[in-house]
Amino acid sequence: xxxxxxxxxxxxxxxxxxxxxxxxxxxxxxxxxxxxxxxxxxxxxxxxxxxxxxxxxxxxxxxxxxxxxxxxxxxxxxxxxxxxxxxxxxxxxxxxxxxxxxxxxxxxxxxxxxxxxxxxxxxxxxxxxxxxxxxxxxxxxxxxxxxxxxxxxxxxxxxxxxxxxxxxxxxxxxxxxxxxxxxxxxxxxxxxxxxxxxxxxxxxxxxxxxxxxxxxxxxxxxxxxxxxxxxxxxxxxxxxxxxxxxxxxxxxxxxxxxxxxxxxxxxxxxxxxxxxxxxxxxxxxxxxxxxxxxxxxxxxxxxxxxxxxxxxxxxxxxxxxxxxxxxxxxxxxxxxxxxxxxxxxxxxxxxxxxxxxx
Numbered sequence: 001x002x003x004x005x006x007x008x009x010x011x012x013x014x015x016x017x018x019x020x021x022x023x024x025x026x027x028x029x030x031x032x033x034x035x036x037x038x039x040x041x042x043x044x045x046x047x048x049x050x051x052x053x054x055x056x057x058x059x060x061x062x063x064x065x066x067x068x069x070x071x072x073x074x075x076x077x078x079x080x081x082x083x084x085x086x087x088x089x090x091x092x093x094x095x096x097x098x099x100x101x102x103x104x105x106x107x108x109x110x111x112x113x114x115x116x117x118x119x120x121x122x123x124x125x126x127x128x129x130x131x132x133x134x135x136x137x138x139x140x141x142x143x144x145x146x147x148x149x150x151x152x153x154x155x156x157x158x159x160x161x162x163x164x165x166x167x168x169x170x171x172x173x174x175x176x177x178x179x180x181x182x183x184x185x186x187x188x189x190x191x192x193x194x195x196x197x198x199x200x201x202x203x204x205x206x207x208x209x210x211x212x213x214x215x216x217x218x219x220x221x222x223x224x225x226x227x228x229x230x231x232x233x234x235x236x237x238x239x240x241x242x243x244x245x246x247x248x249x250x251x252x253x254x255x256x257x258x259x260x261x262x263x264x265x266x267x268x269x270x271x272x273x274x275x276x277x278x279x280x281x282x283x284x285x286x287x288x289x290x291x292x293x294x295x296x297x298x299x300x301x302x303x304x305x306x307x308x309x310x311x312x313x314x315x316x317x318x319x320x321x322x323x324x325x326x327x328x329x330x331x332x333x334x335x336x337x338x339x340x341x342x343x344x345x346x347x348x349x350x351x352x353x354x355x356x357x358x
Contacts (some may be wrong), residue, residue, distance in 0.1 A: 031190040035197045047096065050197055060209040061166025067212030075215040076105075076135075078241050079142050085135035092207040105135030107211050109156050109203070112138045139207065142214050146233035149262045160206040163213055172199045222249040228258035232266050239269070247273060264290045264298065271304065280312040291326075297333035299343065302326035306346060316354050323347045 032038055037050035056066035073084035085105030092107050108115050116136065123129065143154045151158050157174075160166045172180070172195040180192045217224055221234040222245070231253035239246030250266045258266060271286035284305055291301035302322060309319035327343050 031184075031193060034190050034194045037197075042096070052201060054205070060205045061160065061164035063164045063166075063209035063213055065205070065208050065212070067216055068208045069212075071211065071215050072219070075218040076137060078218055078237060079139070079214065080135065080137045081240075083135070090137075090211075092204050092211075103134075105137060107137045107139065107207055109143075109207055109210075110138065110140045111136065112140075137211070139210055139214065142233075142237060143210075145236045146214070146217075146230050149232070150227070150229040156203060156206055156210075160210065164206065164209050166202075166206065166209070168199075168202055170195075171202065172196060174199065221245065222252040228253040228256040229262060231256065232258055232262055235266070235269075243273070260293065260295050264294050264301075267293075268301065271301075275304075275308075280308050284308045284313075297329050297335050299326065299330065299335070299339050302329075302343075303346070306350075310350065316350060316357070320347065320350045320354065323350060 032048055035048075035050050037048050039046050040049045041047075054065055056064070056069060058065050068090075069088075071088070071090070077084040087104035089102070089104045090107050091103040091105070106116075140154065143159050147159060147162065148154055151162055157168065157171075172192060176192075177196050177199065180196055183189075183191055184193050217226065217230070217234060218237060221238065222231060224231075224234075226234075231249050235246045235249030235253065237246075238249055247270065250270055253266060254263065267286050267290035271283045271290065274280075274283035274286060287301040287304045287308070291298070291305065294301070302325070306319045306322045306326075309315045309322060323343055323346050327340065327347065330340050330343060
């Protein structure tokens with residue numbers, strides 16, 4: 001077990017020891033009354049369960065939940081970068097072992113980095129085996145590809161406002177939740193804990209709605225009415241599984257006015273693709289568009305243009321002109337000395353090669 005998991009295990013044990021040492025709170029005004037739940041017996045002890053049912057036509061912001069019901073294997077496998085789940089039953093993360101046994105997969109937001117390691121530690125403490133073979137879709141990587149260039153961050157609260165049109169009112173910030181829970185363990189008074197349940201309920205609904213949104217976008221891409229940054233993100237999602245479809249998304253993003261620096265990154269990806277096809281003129285044109293449109297100097301497009309002129313088109317004068325112009329741009333942008341030295345070295349070598357031909 002890692003040091004982080006070991007430390008977490010010790011913290012959980014201390015908190016549980018304090019909880020067992022504290023007197024039980026009175027039934028009147030109990031937590032289950034405040035959150036509309038009930039204490040239920042399980043084979044591992046009593047658990048407070050809060051159940052809410054939402055119909056398929058329920059909208060979380062602009063997004064109807066029913067779209068998450070129609071998730072097919074193809075987008076799920078693409079988003080999870082692996083195999084699809086063995087059935088349609090997806091659990092939008094919950095920690096009860098019986099539920100984990102009865103589903104075909106788990107959907108989380110940053111679950112790979114936080115939720116699942118935490119749950120695995122709890123399973124170890126409870127001497128239970130964690131079902132590590134269960135399908136897991138973490139929506140955070142997809143969200144980063146779709147919105148990191150456009151949004152200030154990719155926290156669930158930020159993404160749900162942009163993609164789903166859902167705005168939380170009087171929401172308890174997630175950073176305060178541990179302290180609220182620790183206060184409850186010490187004082188046995190619900191305090192702000194009902195707001196934690198409300199916060200988590202919004203998290204689960206956002207997961208369901210977002211899964212439907214992302215899967216639908218993946219299936220329809222590139223023929224979908226989205227912004228250029230989102231189309232570029234869909235290109236990144238598709239380029240490994242279906243390069244042609246990924247390229248179509250990239251080109252659609254450029255046509256819709258993708259801005260720098262994302263524009264230069266997409267042009268570079270398309271240029272590399274044309275280079276692998278040995279389409280030298282097409283690759284050179286894309287590198288040129290990336291070089292001349294960039295706000296910040298990047299030597300790579302200029303070097304690639306020079307390589308194509310020198311090694312593929314055998315036009316040494318054109319290669320020399322490209323490197324000369326690159327040096328001018330590098331100086332104007334105060335590029336690092338190492339970058340300038342590399343360009344000067346290339347220019348000197350081209351000059352010597354031209355001299356031998358005359």
